[in-house]
Amino acid sequence: MANENGGDGDLDKEVKTCAVLGGRGFIGRPLVERLLRLGNWIVRVVDAAKSPELKPSESLLADAFSSGRAAYFQVDVRDISQIIEAIEGVSVVFYTDSMDSLPPDFYCCYKIIVQGAKNVVNACRECKVKRLIYNSSADVIFDNVHDVRGGDESLPYSGQFWDMVADLRTQAEALILFANDIDGLLTCALRPCNVFGPGDKQLLPLLVNMAKSNWAKFIIGSGNNQSDFTYVENVAHAHICAEESLRSQMVTMSGKVFSKSELLFVMSITFTSREEYLGLKFLQVFFITNLEPMEFWDFASLLLEGLGYQRPVISLPAWVVHCIVYLIKLLHVKSDSRKLDLCASVFNIYALASRTRTFSCSAAQKHIQYSPVVSMEEAVKPTVDSFSHLTIDSPFMRYKDSNEPSKVEKLLGSGEDILLWRDEKKSFFCFLVLALLYYWFFLSGRAFISSVAKLFLLISVLLSGHHILPLIGYGSRIPRLSSSCFEISEVDMRNSFFTMKCMWDKLDCILKSLAQGEDWSTFFKASSFLYFCKLIVPHHLNAAIGLALVLSFTLCFVYEQYEEKIDGIARVVYSIARKTTILLVRKLPMPLAEKGYNQHTSFDNLQ
The missing domain is CATH 1.20.5 (Single alpha-helices involved in coiled-coils or other helix-helix interfaces)
Incomplete structure (x- = not known):
């Protein structure tokens, strides 16, 4: 399909004019830039802002404005006359309605999204536009109750929406699809899932807002729910692929036919009769993803760690989070707006992370020849870099891109993966094994020798069973332990x-040093250690070992996070202890070895 060096085939050599509605929005910006890079497009950038407000990095668009390859139009989609003026004479309209700056009022949102879609369709029909590609969302079939695994275009609209915007976008999508093949206008809707990238004002800020709060340490839900994500450049690429397929007429855009319930839904929002609807045979709609589904919290951790935040480690059941958020809303409904905003962020994350949402792109691959141009691995870095203003200074960031290991890593050597929780599964497994051994030897109530004997007996039985079972026909996938x-x-x-x-x-x-009284410092260290053992061992040995087990898996991790602060406190404590020791040692009698040396020296001097 389309390529950045000028396209392929004779169809791509002709100069075409298009309008990008929402051209200064999250998806509109990369789409405009991609069209200009193709070299054979004259682009009309249409947006609600008074001026395009170009960024320093948008030199390509600035040059296009200067050369006449691009023009800017300020348009309110609620005013059809402004739309007609902006799209008059174009052959293609890309409609990427911006979700960044929608008002919270339902009526205003309805006028912008649904009435705006009606106006765009009517304007396209009046201006004899050939093709209309609408950027919809995968949310239109999601009800926040049922998981979606490998969903395709045959799925019906959910009818029960967890979000006002998703409800309104469903109506807008239906309106645009219903206009297909009427008055020579071909329409198509793309449904990207969880779009992210530079300029994102929804997904990543939502995660950062939660990371800054006390919710940062929690995984909402099981943590195993998978989701599809789509890099914004791939969404822009999909729009161009859809336009080429519509234009070339090389394929039949076969999305699906509305079901009876959907027919009634479309008729209700378009105010059309059944006879008018029957003229519509196929509706063109395609899911767009990066084709790399992954667990939601793995994706969130990639972005958060890139900004210096720690990945969440504690799982909370989704129903617990839902109850907490609902309770906070009740308590602060009229008081603290910040807490309400945080509740909204947590609820949105809850909606995204508590259900599986994966979709099949086979229809898009087959009918519009879509395939991602940027992989997930390549997409994370520019996304994180574009949000550098949200980066926090943390030890994780200091050592993330540096070859220099932290002090703890140098101290631990090869054990940093476990004690620093680099691999959470391995760390948890080791902690669990040690906790079981602690229970076996210290909390079970048996004598130490008895516990050792029973442990060896259990190991012997397991090894013997592992050796015998395969011989009597049960089979075993675990290989036998070799004698080596x-x-x-x-x-x-x-x-x-x-x-x-x-x-x-x-x-x-x-x-020897203690016996000869040569070093008071060593004496104090040894005596303090023995006195500590005297206090702990007879009465609190079990508690001390349990505490040591917990601290061994937390102290190193905590120290790495707050290395500078802890080092500062340690320097102050060490300085006080050193000065106290020096004052104490000065008042103690001189060691015997030094006394003998001084007496011998004085006798020699007298002679």
Whole structure:
């Protein structure tokens, strides 16, 4: 289909004129830029803003305005005369209604979305426009109650909408599809799912707003619900693919025929008779995605981590979140608008993340030859970069793109993946195993020797069973453990004994130093440690080991997040402790070795 270097085939060599309604919106901007890059389009940028307000990065559009390849029209879609003036003489209209700046009032939204769609269709018919491509949404078939897995164009409109805008866009889509093949106008609707990218004012700001609150640590729902996402450049590309298919007439745009209930719905909002409807045979509508469905929270974590926020780790059931949000709304319905905004953000995330929403693009691939031009991996970086103003300064960001490891990584060596929760599944599994061992040895009430004996007995039974079961016909997918798993190499044994010898030599040196009274600092360290053990071991050993287990999986993680603050506090504490120790040591008697040395020196001096 279309390519950025000028297209293919003779059809792409002719100069064509189009109008992009909503041309300064989230989807309109990349669509306009893509059309201009093709080189054979004269583009009319139509939007409600008074002026295009070009960004420094939009040099291509600025040059197009200067050269006459582009023109700007301020249009209110509620006024059909303004639309006619903007699209007079064009052959194609791309209708990308902007959802960024809709008023909260239902009547105003209805006038802009539904009445605007009616005006656009009537204006196109009056101006003899050949093709109208409308940017709809996958939300039109979603009711927030049932999962959608691999949904295709045969799915009916939901009829029960979780969002006012989704309801109104459904009516607008039906109006535009109903106008297909009337007065020579061919129409088509595209349904992208969860559009994201630079300039997004809905999905990513919604996630960041939640990340800044206390909800940032929670995964709403099971966390396993998959969703389709669509990069904005791919949506723009799909519009051009749809226009080429309509223009070339090489394919029959076969979306679906309305069902009886949908027929009544269309007739009610278009005020047409059944006889008028029967002239319409096929409706052209296609789902558009990146063809890479993924778990919603994995996608959210990619974006949030890129901005320095930590990925959520604690799962909350969806019904609990729903109840909490509903309760907060009741308590703050007239007081705190910020809390209400946060509730709205959490509810929207709840709606997106608590259900599976994946769609099939096979119809779009077959009939309009659509395929993504930007993969998910390539799409994340420019999206995050465009929201750099929302980036927070965190240790995660400092080490994200740096080869320099953090202090904790240097200290832990190869253990950072587990203790720093780099791999959450591995960390949780290790913590669970250690917690079970802690229960087995310390909380079960058995003697330590008895616990060890029973653990070895259990291991022996499991190993024997694993060896015997495959021989008696049950089969086993787990391979048998080879004898090499129980062997220790000579090198490992030597290293182990060498390490033990070094530890013993160090302990021996410390004991000699204590016995000779050579180092008061070592004495204080040893005596403090022994006194601590005296307090803990007889009465609180179980609690101390449990606390150590928890702290070992949290302290390193917390320290990496607040490294500078903790280092500052540690420096102050260390300085106070050092000064206190120096003052205390000065008042203590001189070590015996130093006394003998000083006496011997004084005697030599006398002689």
